[in-house]
Amino acid sequence: MTAMPASTARARSDHLVDIREVVDALDPQTAGAEMHAIIRELYPICRSITGEGLRRSLRVLQRVAPLTLHEVATGTAVFDWTVPREWNLTAARLSGPDGEVILDADRMNLHVLNYSAPFRGKVRLDELEKHLFSLPEQPSYIPYRTSYYKEDWGFCLSHDQRARLRPGEYEVLIDTSLTDGSLTYGELVLPGALTDEVLVSAHCCHPSLANDNLSGMVLAATLARLLGGVARRYTYRFLFVPGTIGSIAWLALNEEKARRIAHGLVVAGVGDAGRLTYKRSRRGDAEIDRAAIQVLAQSGQDYDVRDFTPYGYDERQYCSPGFDLAVGSLTRTPHGEYPEYHTSGDNLDLVRPDRLVDSLRRYLEVFEVLESNLTYVNLFPRGEPQLGKRGLYGSVGGGSHTAATQIAMLWVLNLSDGSHSLLDIAERSKMPFADLRRAAQALEAARLLRAKDRSG
Numbered sequence: 001m002t003a004m005p006a007s008t009a010r011a012r013s014d015h016l017v018d019i020r021e022v023v024d025a026l027d028p029q030t031a032g033a034e035m036h037a038i039i040r041e042l043y044p045i046c047r048s049i050t051g052e053g054l055r056r057s058l059r060v061l062q063r064v065a066p067l068t069l070h071e072v073a074t075g076t077a078v079f080d081w082t083v084p085r086e087w088n089l090t091a092a093r094l095s096g097p098d099g100e101v102i103l104d105a106d107r108m109n110l111h112v113l114n115y116s117a118p119f120r121g122k123v124r125l126d127e128l129e130k131h132l133f134s135l136p137e138q139p140s141y142i143p144y145r146t147s148y149y150k151e152d153w154g155f156c157l158s159h160d161q162r163a164r165l166r167p168g169e170y171e172v173l174i175d176t177s178l179t180d181g182s183l184t185y186g187e188l189v190l191p192g193a194l195t196d197e198v199l200v201s202a203h204c205c206h207p208s209l210a211n212d213n214l215s216g217m218v219l220a221a222t223l224a225r226l227l228g229g230v231a232r233r234y235t236y237r238f239l240f241v242p243g244t245i246g247s248i249a250w251l252a253l254n255e256e257k258a259r260r261i262a263h264g265l266v267v268a269g270v271g272d273a274g275r276l277t278y279k280r281s282r283r284g285d286a287e288i289d290r291a292a293i294q295v296l297a298q299s300g301q302d303y304d305v306r307d308f309t310p311y312g313y314d315e316r317q318y319c320s321p322g323f324d325l326a327v328g329s330l331t332r333t334p335h336g337e338y339p340e341y342h343t344s345g346d347n348l349d350l351v352r353p354d355r356l357v358d359s360l361r362r363y364l365e366v367f368e369v370l371e372s373n374l375t376y377v378n379l380f381p382r383g384e385p386q387l388g389k390r391g392l393y394g395s396v397g398g399g400s401h402t403a404a405t406q407i408a409m410l411w412v413l414n415l416s417d418g419s420h421s422l423l424d425i426a427e428r429s430k431m432p433f434a435d436l437r438r439a440a441q442a443l444e445a446a447r448l449l450r451a452k453d454r455s456g
């Protein structure tokens with residue numbers, strides 16, 4: 001279904017670097033500014049679960065990574081759901097009794113109820129009220145509201161502004177269309193030595209919301225670009241899908257491919273100032289769960305781990321019982337737990353370049369763990385092998401880094417009996433995975449260690 005983009009195919013034969021080099025080379029300022037610039041470009045576009053806004057947004061992401069756009073026709077049955085009619089917005093304006101424009105989706109697209117049916121006419125305030133949405137508890141924010149599966153029209157506005165509406169006749173112009181068309185999603189596959197896949201999935205259906213939606217889209221696209229130049233054991237599949245219906249459609253149309261997904265992460269809400277939060281897969285103790293928790297535990301920062309729940313983002317679909325894929329979700333503050341969530345407060349200021357880069361780094365580190373979580377066999381298991389005569393024991397020593405590397409070597413040698421992976425060793429030793437990995441590479445080069453069933 002997905003043709004391999006030429007640039008990806010080329011990248012395989014070019015010099016491929018180790019994922020650790022990519023992590024170490026991350027320049028927080030440049031990477032943060034680049035990601036934030038794309039978020040700013042995407043912010044004003046009126047996205048939804050279908051339509052031109054979604055397509056335009058995916059085309060912007062194509063400048064970051066060579067994803068392919070796919071279309072699924074209106075009416076296509078996808079498990080228990082049906083791909084809806086395509087929604088497009090031309091204009092949405094509310095004018096007051098004196099003819100003044102009160103709300104204009106051109107200025108802020110949250111003002112139009114997302115998926116609003118077309119409507120044009122004059123209505124009295126008491127009738128209009130039935131079609132207005134505001135937040136009495138957060139009176140300065142415009143709420144984000146949708147009506148995908150029930151035909152309705154409406155406007156969203158701040159409660160402060162709503163309170164100022166005077167009685168009289170209002171002119172409603174909602175120039176939208178709901179027609180047979182298609183649902184669009186983006187996909188990029190980076191082949192690795194293994195056909196087993198790592199899934200990265202981001203939802204991309206929200207209009208002007210920066211953290212919930214745009215941060216995940218841009219982080220996923222940036223990851224795809226960076227991993228394109230990395231030597232890969234796993235195959236990586238990136239999906240940019242409208243929430244719920246998009247992931248359900250992909251699963252329904254790609255059941256065979258879905259079976260190859262060995263590990264996965266749903267990306268969302270990765271730019272706010274809050275701590276990183278990992279939500280476990282439905283399985284709870286899958287390798288992806290352990291890898292993510294290991295990275296967070298070694299990050300030196302406060303973090304949180306949550307058990308799986310059947311609500312949230314598209315992990316709900318990937319972890320539905322008929323698939324039960326090992327897919328967790330790595331976010332910062334979880335959805336619904338910050339006051340700006342699903343309001344106009346989730347704007348460009350809420351997303352911080354430095355937090356985007358911190359999140360990007362942790363994603364790369366999780367993939368580093370997956371990529372190099374091999375099980376080794378100590379070839380000199382009786383007594384410790386003599387490291388000094390092989391140049392592996394602190395001849396240049398003294399530094400704490402050297403000491404850590406040596407302790408890491410002792411852990412790897414001791415536990416590499418063919419039944420402990422590097423991640424097992426990291427959990428037991430509480431040492432950073434990267435140190436253990438470096439130690440294992442040095443020991444393997446000195447022929448003290450052999451990888452069991454190395455693939456790739």
Ligand SMILES: [Zn+2]
Nearest residue numbers: 206212335342
């Ligand atoms: Zn959302």
